[in-house]
Amino acid sequence: MTAEDLKTPTGASVDELEHEGDVAADFLEELLDIADIDGDLNLDVRQGRAYVSVEAEGDGVSVLSAPDTVQALQELTRLAVQSKTGAFSRLILDIGGSRDTRRRQLETLVDAAMAKLDAGSTQASLPAMSSYERKLVHDIVSDRGLVSESYGEGADRHTVVSRG
Template identity: 60%
Template sequence: MSETIPQLADETTASAETTTADVAPEETTSAETATPDSAAAPESARSVTQLEEEGEIAADYIEELLDITDLDGDIDIDARDGRAYLSVNSSQDSNLRLLSKPETVNALQELTRIAVQAKTGVFSRLILDVGGSRQTREAELSQLVERAADRIEGGAQSAALPPMSSYERKLVHDLVAARGFVSQSEGEGSDRHTVITRA
């Protein structure tokens, strides 16, 4: 029986929710034990040009939102690992932090994906970051993995993390593999989560 690792105290439940748009193929760990999510087709056929086009459409959408809300932000576009990445940051003291809460970023990401899909006709796996929110979330996931690893090293057979999106589970799989443990995704829909065991 696996021990469940509770979410961090300041972590919002919204950042752990999985939406239909988030379901995507999982990358396996070095031990090839991560379970793939079967609800979406592989996105490896997407070219860098197509991903950059997604990024441009998304940037226009976010820029219009920033204008409407009278917020300042610099937008950077990147394309890697079969996804378009959009980062919104500000070099000056602005109210951009109003949009950087995890639940707000997730909602904006879904709206941006819909805007991209409306123009391209293709499902988008775009990742949006506002004010370093993704980096903050990655640090939280690292702490969860550390706590899970400590429990296993302390004698637990396995440790289950809270449900989270496919993108976050991919990050967890990488963190777990780097620690020399094995992870796999279990459950369905909004209950899909990662279970960590010894290699």
């Protein structure tokens, strides 16, 4: 058995995730060409997922790096990968550092929730967000010594923070 054959926590091999990243990069390169946006793509495998980062220059990146736009492009890219490979994709798309920016925003939301708890609330609800964002929130909350749980279904799924 080679290192490439090893399964990641999501059950996919590193080779499978690298192939997923390659398919995603091909799709995104065509999309950037259509939009006439110059950019470099970087591929990685992180935490059992293909991770595609787009570093673009000029005004195009500011438009593409808005959280809702990144989410929509990520879903389109996942569908393109699924169409090509026949397998469900959980790839993560980052455009112009959008993931780091979103993490900082989520940290601010958790800090506000902590302030509510410090002021006497027993729990604080955060807005609905994607599964990836909820995972980040759970990690941030845990790092701050608090407890979090997700509630709701579909687009209404949100995280509630408490002291435990």
